[in-house]
Amino acid sequence: MLMVVLPGPFYKYEVVDLQTAFSGFKFSLYAGIAALILLIIQILFKRETVSLSSTLTAELVDAAEQAANNLGWELVNVDANISIAKATDTTAWFGFKDDVLIRVTDDATNV
Structure with missing residues (x-):
């Protein structure tokens, strides 16, 4: 979440340059999409549990x-x-x- 929010202020206050800010934003979106895909896969393949003896x-x-x-x-x-x-x-x-x-x-x- 911070990787999506922080590139803007970091660029605004000249902590990083524009290319680095966009790279950080881009890769954080990739990570978010990957997490969403893994969540969907987990929901789709969730099995019912059985009672343990x-x-x-x-x-x-x-x-x-x-x-x-x-x-x-x-x-x-x-x-x-x-x-x-x-x-x-x-x-x-x-x-x-x-x-x-x-x-x-x-x-x-x-x-």
């Missing part, structure tokens, strides 16, 4: 735990009874800690 839910929580281990995340809590896996990821560059919560549900509204 408790055995399958436990297997998915185990798979989430294994994926977290493979990604190098620090596991905080894994509880198959409530279908969650909590982990902490540390970024490589600045060392920020990000909390990750994986919740397995069969409710289509909690995607």
Whole structure:
């Protein structure tokens, strides 16, 4: 959104030249169109969800735990009874800690 709005004021206050302003505007429109196409594709190919059994839910929580281990995340809590896996990821560059919560549900509204 900012890439569509900012080229005008940037050119007006001589931060960028006219060609750069139009290039930024043009590529932001391309990105917006691509995002719209991806949204339409997602809407067209959306599948109905099926109800998960408790055995399958436990297997998915185990798979989430294994994926977290493979990604190098620090596991905080894994509880198959409530279908969650909590982990902490540390970024490589600045060392920020990000909390990750994986919740397995069969409710289509909690995607």
